[in-house]
Amino acid sequence: MRVLDVGSSIAATLIRFAGGASVNAAGARPKEPITIYEFESCPFCRKVREALTSLDLDARILPCPKRGERYRAELVERGGKAQFPYMIDPNTGREMYESDDIIDYLYAEYGSASARPGPKGAVPLLTGSLASMVRAQQGTFVRRSKAPEEPLELWSFEASPFCRIVRERLCELELPYLLHNIGKGSAKREAFVTRFGTMRVPYLLDPNTGKGLYESDEIVAYLDATYAR
Template sequence: MVNHSIKVVQALVSGITEGGRGANGTAFPKQPEKALKLYEFEGSPFCRRVREVLTLLNLDYEVYPCPKGGNKYRQIVKDKGGKKQFPFLIDENTGEQLYESQAIIHHLFKHYGKTGKTPKAYAHYPKLPVVAFAGTLINGARGTFINKNIVNRKAPEHLLELWGFEASPFTRVVRSVLTELELPFIFHNVAKERWQDQGLAALRLKPGKYKALKGGKREQVVARMGRYAKDVQVPYLEDPNTGVHLFESKDIVDYLNRNYGS
């Protein structure tokens, strides 16, 4: 078994290959009234493109993991859209269901961006996601295949809730396990909103006491984080099925494997 710290380093390097995309986002998102539903899997470079934009727009969304070998949500995608192709987005606010990462990205900017237009940097991705695929390989292709120990296990009654952002290596490790365990969850993006947010929670570029941007999304979630109410630390997991609240990626991974991995 690969040491947890090594997994975090691999996830960090994987994020670096994308040039830091998926770390920063708007402080004042246009959050849709009805939750966006994304059917995807962590190891897919095409899905990664979409997740990066969701972080840039700082949108929360529901994730229905579709790892290779999974038998829950892959079939739902086939039933709804006609094929098992990922990512697959359902937007009940507009009534649209979309395949193709570029089409989904255009949709997100059109309806939830500030101008309604897709920025040039996100408008013309290479047909083959070489860079993102390299990131997947560096990350050990985690979050790609089903954990065979949980095949045919029922999904929990309530969606788990995870706070983080796409490029966070600690969050990536947790999302990979959620994918492999085929656990649906609500992902709350907590993107870095300004330069004062840069750096780890204990090592911010701005010295002194951390203070979230007034009125920003980070300020809204700080109070929910218990003992970290004066800062923002991710990942942070809440499991309404058990009442458990956890920080620290290793503790979260151990919890998920212990409670849902067998």
């Protein structure tokens, strides 16, 4: 039911104290987007995605839901184990596991090390896991899908309840996408409005079909109709 879906997604945002709503520490800009192997319900991945919004960074997301085959095996080959998140920065050649190390790295490279919020002990793990429970573990397990030729593009920010609903489905369907983080205060908002006419997210653009969509429930229906098997 739509009202439960949106209500539980709002609850997930509140449980995480609305982390990843706005930009607070954007520094040097990477030429190429960062790549992240992750899955939506993972509390460690959630922390990293919140940092990406705070730093106003885009990312190539390679979704690795449990039982997924598209990118999990690729990561094991590359990094040696199935542990998420895993980050690759094509601009510096650095790659790493461990969410806290990734966040330290991103703040030092693309924000400022002094603006990096403290790790806060077990709180992100507890609240991030609770948020996933409230969402009934959506964004955890794979759904069979056709692989797109080109990655999709999603304009989103981490705390948005509506964007979460879309990210969960992209994750379950193992659809790679370029995540344009566009939190409050993002330098990319003006260009978005100029290009699309209004400031509203989520916005999904599928270069494989030329389709562009705003409403989260319509986006999910589109993804299912186009890619689910």
